[in-house]
Amino acid sequence: MSRVPRELLPVSDEHPRPQLTREHWTNLNGLWQFAVDEGDIGRREGWHRDPAVFDREILVPFPPESELSGIVEDGLDVVWYRKAVRLSGSENSTRFILHFEAVDYSAEVWVNGQYLGGHEGGQTRFSFDITDALVDGPEQIIVLRAHDDHSDLEQPRGKQDWMPDPHVIWYRRTTGIWRTVWLEELSERHIASVVWLPMASPGSVEVEVRFGGPSGPELELELSFSADGAALARSSHSVTAGVLRATVHLEDQRLHAEPEELCWSPEHPRLIDVVLRLRSDGDLIDEARSYLGLRTVGADDRAFLLNGRPYFLRLVLEQGYWPKTHLASPSEVDLKREVELIKSLGFNGIRMHQVVADPRFLYWCDRLGLLV
Known part of the structure; x- marks a missing residue:
């Protein structure tokens, strides 16, 4: 029993x-x-x-x-x-x-x-x-x-x-x-996956979308970007193969005058919301939601660079182990609380250790501001 x-x-x-x-x-x-x-x-x-x-x-x-x-x-x-x-x-x-x-x-x-x-x-x-x-x-x-x-x-x-x-x-x-x-x-033909890659140019984003289902007539993919409910861009793309790669340019005065207002960092974890709509002959056949952070990472001969500027990393080792549930996280609340505790101790990032992070945990890192 x-x-x-x-x-x-x-x-x-x-x-x-x-x-x-x-x-x-x-x-x-x-x-x-x-x-x-x-x-x-x-x-x-x-x-x-x-x-x-x-x-x-x-x-x-x-x-x-x-x-x-x-x-x-x-x-x-x-x-x-x-x-x-x-x-x-x-x-x-x-x-x-x-x-x-x-x-x-x-x-x-x-x-x-x-x-x-x-x-x-x-x-x-x-x-x-x-x-x-x-x-x-x-x-x-x-x-x-x-x-x-x-x-x-x-x-x-x-x-x-x-x-x-x-x-x-x-x-x-x-x-x-x-x-x-x-x-x-x-639906028979649908959005299978999406990958976002912010570029060095402020507000430019590369996107790769893969589609599932059999080949068929040409489809249309519409991407709608927004931040705090304000529209940033809308683009439309013809889908003629199983993979679509495109570059989208967001439009907002802050991207040039005050880029920190829209760029992601642990101190200001601003996220951009995206709605993906797939149409066939004008009829909506699939709709999904996603998000991204406008940020770039790199390094020069002296420092790690976040959004083109030197950034000091304070990382903690994340084991991802829970006493009563082992590798499984106990709940959504616990995942969020884990991120909150890490930030409260003064860290701005984590190193995942011998475990693939739960996507929900990565979401709270994105939402609350932790580098992974």
Whole structure:
């Protein structure tokens, strides 16, 4: 039986990838069915089709070794997760994408008994288009198998210990799901990713946008930039391939007279909001939101340069480990509080240590002002 207090269910309204958010998505964190595969027999015996073997509950995204997971057991090399979900698509949704932000170390995924694929790497996100695996009816069944061999010393592990009890500088292990699981509803052709690169020229930004879905007629991408509700630029671009690269020039008198008013720094963490709209024959088929900071970094023979000026770095080592949840952050509040505490101690930046930072943590660094 589960030992998880239901008031602790970690289902947040905050989007897990702040630099490309949409209205229609579903957080799948919370209680999942759980099973330990001590003899590694689950694949051979078809556990992905057998709900009876899932005799426990775990609180996702906390790893089973952690206190808040409700399992609190170590030495689990193979574990299975199962969850029934309900889908309700928006008007333009034709594809459903299942995202795992992190599973340690290797994972395999089934939906309604259909194998979708696997992933290796405990720190990197992965996704599957589950649309063709969906069935008629109110529920869809997601099953994940995670394999994390604690005795394999060649497996990348960061600061996780390979011994039953942590020793010297090592931390307790993190197995299985340890970051948000979520579903996203997308149109057939959609914005897949966006990367911003501020240039040395004030207000000039290079952008790279990648698109998902099959090739088809020419699309149009509209970018709208604003700061504190005031429009800075709007540009329109023809999309004829899977990748669009362009340069946008923002217009605001402050960029020339008082650039510090719009440029990002730890002391003045000003962010620029962006709305991306993808159209086909004038019809809106995808809309997403993003943000960026106008800042440049570099170095000369004497100093680190931020926005073209010498800047003294005061950095602290960020381990990204939490006593009750291990590598998984306890909550959005804790991520924000971590940044606030670092700044209150007088630091202006961090060095991430043997862990890939949670995108929500990076968001609060951007929003509150920390170099990473």
